[in-house]
Amino acid sequence: MRASWPRIATVARREFLATVRRKAFVFTVVGTPAYFAFVMWISTTGEMKERAEVLKELSTVGVVDSSGLFSDASLEIRTEVSSESGSMFARKAPSGLVPATLFRTKVRVFGDHANGEAALRSREISQLVVVSADYLESGHVRRYARTSSLFSSADKRAIASWLANGLVRGRVDSLLAARVSRPAELEQLYTLGKSGRFELKDDRREMLDFMLPFMFAMLLGVSIVLGGQYLLQGVAEEKESRILESLLCTVSAEELMAGKLFGLGAAGLLVVAIWVGIGAVFVGPILVLAGVTLPAGLLAIALAYFLLGYLFYGSLMTGIGAVTNNMREAQQFAVWFTFLNFVPFIMITFLLGRPNSPLAVGLSLFPPTAAGAMMLRLTAPSSVVPLWQVAASLALLAAAGWGALMASARIFRIGLLLYGKTPSLPEILRWARQG
Amino acid sequence: MLDVRDVLKSYDGRAVVNRVTFEVAPGEIFALLGPNGAGKTTLIRMITDILRPDAGTIRLDGRAVADRARNEIAYLPEERGLYRRSKTIETLAYYGELKGLSARDARRSAMTLLERVELRDWALKPIQALSKGMQQKVQLCTVLIGDPRLLILDEPFTGLDPLNVQMFETLLSERRAAGATVLLSTHQMNKVEELCDRALMINRGHMVLYGAVRDIRRRYSDHAVVLRTASRLGAVPGVRSIVAGNGEATLTLEGSTTPQSVLRALLDHGVEVESFALASPPLEDIFVKVVREGLGLDHGQSGPPTVEPVAAIAGAR
Numbered sequence: 001m002r003a004s005w006p007r008i009a010t011v012a013r014r015e016f017l018a019t020v021r022r023k024a025f026v027f028t029v030v031g032t033p034a035y036f037a038f039v040m041w042i043s044t045t046g047e048m049k050e051r052a053e054v055l056k057e058l059s060t061v062g063v064v065d066s067s068g069l070f071s072d073a074s075l076e077i078r079t080e081v082s083s084e085s086g087s088m089f090a091r092k093a094p095s096g097l098v099p100a101t102l103f104r105t106k107v108r109v110f111g112d113h114a115n116g117e118a119a120l121r122s123r124e125i126s127q128l129v130v131v132s133a134d135y136l137e138s139g140h141v142r143r144y145a146r147t148s149s150l151f152s153s154a155d156k157r158a159i160a161s162w163l164a165n166g167l168v169r170g171r172v173d174s175l176l177a178a179r180v181s182r183p184a185e186l187e188q189l190y191t192l193g194k195s196g197r198f199e200l201k202d203d204r205r206e207m208l209d210f211m212l213p214f215m216f217a218m219l220l221g222v223s224i225v226l227g228g229q230y231l232l233q234g235v236a237e238e239k240e241s242r243i244l245e246s247l248l249c250t251v252s253a254e255e256l257m258a259g260k261l262f263g264l265g266a267a268g269l270l271v272v273a274i275w276v277g278i279g280a281v282f283v284g285p286i287l288v289l290a291g292v293t294l295p296a297g298l299l300a301i302a303l304a305y306f307l308l309g310y311l312f313y314g315s316l317m318t319g320i321g322a323v324t325n326n327m328r329e330a331q332q333f334a335v336w337f338t339f340l341n342f343v344p345f346i347m348i349t350f351l352l353g354r355p356n357s358p359l360a361v362g363l364s365l366f367p368p369t370a371a372g373a374m375m376l377r378l379t380a381p382s383s384v385v386p387l388w389q390v391a392a393s394l395a396l397l398a399a400a401g402w403g404a405l406m407a408s409a410r411i412f413r414i415g416l417l418l419y420g421k422t423p424s425l426p427e428i429l430r431w432a433r434q435g
Numbered sequence: 436m437l438d439v440r441d442v443l444k445s446y447d448g449r450a451v452v453n454r455v456t457f458e459v460a461p462g463e464i465f466a467l468l469g470p471n472g473a474g475k476t477t478l479i480r481m482i483t484d485i486l487r488p489d490a491g492t493i494r495l496d497g498r499a500v501a502d503r504a505r506n507e508i509a510y511l512p513e514e515r516g517l518y519r520r521s522k523t524i525e526t527l528a529y530y531g532e533l534k535g536l537s538a539r540d541a542r543r544s545a546m547t548l549l550e551r552v553e554l555r556d557w558a559l560k561p562i563q564a565l566s567k568g569m570q571q572k573v574q575l576c577t578v579l580i581g582d583p584r585l586l587i588l589d590e591p592f593t594g595l596d597p598l599n600v601q602m603f604e605t606l607l608s609e610r611r612a613a614g615a616t617v618l619l620s621t622h623q624m625n626k627v628e629e630l631c632d633r634a635l636m637i638n639r640g641h642m643v644l645y646g647a648v649r650d651i652r653r654r655y656s657d658h659a660v661v662l663r664t665a666s667r668l669g670a671v672p673g674v675r676s677i678v679a680g681n682g683e684a685t686l687t688l689e690g691s692t693t694p695q696s697v698l699r700a701l702l703d704h705g706v707e708v709e710s711f712a713l714a715s716p717p718l719e720d721i722f723v724k725v726v727r728e729g730l731g732l733d734h735g736q737s738g739p740p741t742v743e744p745v746a747a748i749a750g751a752r
Contacts, residue, residue, distance in 0.1 A: 007505070010532045018521060241516035246577060249483040249510035249587075250533045 011259020235321025
């Protein structure tokens with residue numbers, strides 16, 4: 001019997017509708033971005049809050065100055081913190097763009113260590129700084145605190161600034177003293193852009209340079225895995241509920257598999273489309289203001305990676321669903337392949353930092369990691385990926401996807417009717433070869 | 436209608452279906468019998484083109500089953516299930532669409548079938564809300580939708596109460612009257628005797644019985660007659676033994692005696708005969724006997740078990 005497109009379309013429509021009507025689908029669509037937004041909010045606001053808390057608690061610093069270098073130093077440390085400057089994504093935001101909070105820390109001088117320590121123990125002071133007699137030569141400073149924060153060194157930076165200021169106070173004018181304490185506060189960094197010219201690295205842009213490839217590649221990876229998971233779930237459930245044999249009388253294994261690939265791939269794509277839509281509403285205006293545009297070529301390449309990546313992972317997941325007996329067993333096998341898809345994200349710092357290194361090139365050519373790795377490389381700042389590498393990566397992924405489809409179709413046909421026994425690897429390989 | 440010729444299927448060098456040949460005529464209810472592991476399911480899977488035979492041909496109306504239209508055969512497997520979360524009507528309509536009906540026709544046919552099996556009120560409920568018996572009826576409907584010409588039913592009566600069995604049988608009769616053919620695989624021999632015209636029995640992949648159910652039963656009869664009478668029976672010439680009870684007596688005849696001569700002798704002796712018939716054993720006894728004979732081959736003999744009855748009956752209609 002020849003494959004019938006109407007039957008494939010019927011299977012695809014049923015799979016799509018059955019998936020998108022589930023509560024779990026709605027939960028995925030709404031819950032996943034909400035979860036990520038919550039985690040990011042917690043991590044960024046947590047860091048800012050922690051920094052403010054550290055400076056707030058640093059109300060009085062005791063100083064034991066054995067060097068005598070700080071006798072004329074100011075008895076107050078003033079630290080300005082903008083509400084954005086604590087964010088990991090805008091650490092270098094230009095000052096003045098956002099309102100700053102001023103934290104004032106009193107400096108109390110002690111004649112010896114013992115008195116200073118007693119004051120620290122009795123909570124009269126927040127921290128004690130002991131400057132050694134040979135500080136100028138050795139740089140030895142001891143700092144005592146009842147506790148220290150794991151996540152912020154704002155107190156250390158405030159005290160370091162006071163020390164720098166104290167060293168030059170009275171010797172140079174106040175403007176110079178202030179500059180010495182913060183010598184590179186308004187540094188402008190120029191890097192070689194994709195146009196081949198050195199471009200000013202904008203802090204907000206820098207955030208986007210990191211976030212955009214990350215989000216883009218992540219969306220791609222998640223959509224591929226999502227479609228694959230739907231396939232795995234669909235096949236495993238059908239096998240578990242013993243529905244397949246009656247279906248296979250009416251629809252061939254190949255038609256069933258093709259229908260599932262189309263229908264569940266569409267469901268995965270729908271999730272991503274909704275996420276992109278939500279992102280466009282909330283993040284779009286920021287991107288427009290920052291002058292960030294996604295080139296059409298990049299979107300076309302992303303679509304090609306999605307289709308081929310989904311073909312590869314979807315076929316593998318279908319094969320796994322067919323040879324296992326239930327969802328739990330299927331998940332145990334599938335997790336290894338899912339992990340491979342996310343390897344580029346584990347190595348994101350490396351891939352964005354060294355996008356043209358041999359390892360980065362290798363990961364973007366290796367089919368299981370190609371989609372994520374190549375998208376990260378393509379969107380990484382200062383990265384120019386040769387066209388042949390994109391073409392080779394897509395060609396290899398297409399070949400691997402086709403191979404996986406053919407092997408899985410054979411495994412699917414046999415595995416669907418196998419109940420109660422999980423075949424051994426040699427058996428699966430034999431099916432994949434012979435059908 | 437269905438023509439299975441010399442079909443062979445092996446796994447790991449062991450033939451699970453070994454050169455099986457049979458025909459099923461249009462409008463016939465045909466029984467496929469055999470003990471567990473005999474190769475029935477493999478044979479059915481080859482007829483439905485889920486599996487391909489290693490050798491031999493399977494044709495439906497002269498065309499290879501692989502080339503048939505998919506709506507021509509419907510299969511109710513023994514191990515069966517449904518999409519538990521889908522609505523009843525959607526599940527049925529899905530099967531209808533797969534068999535080539537338009538979405539509207541599939542839905543309409545689904546509703547008609549649900550009405551027929553008294554499940555109209557459950558049309559919009561998810562399958563998981565239905566009782567096991569109700570799900571059985573929906574499974575039956577998945578086979579009937581699209582009016583397939585060959586229905587293959589594997590243990591269709593399992594889990595059904597007597598009322599639903601009756602409903603099922605009525606539906607089958609209606610389909611048969613409309614020209615559909617039924618291939619019934621079951622271990623309920625009373626249903627085979629009741630419903631089926633002909634039967635094929637396989638054991639360990641080999642054909643062991645094939646022919647009209649009536650002929651098979653006659654062939655396995657013990658040269659005996661069953662007599663219903665109110666009279667007291669004495670010695671009857673040519674009769675080896677008489678077993679009586681409940682107004683009925685089974686008379687085992689001597690080798691040279693014919694039933695006609697016994698009837699004549701009874702009437703001559705003034706016995707009031709209410710009914711007189713050749714004794715034929717129930718199919719279940721034949722099944723057990725044939726399978727046991729087949730199993731006995733394990734101890735010293737090899738080759739297909741009990742081939743003689745097949746040779747004698749093969750081709751008979």
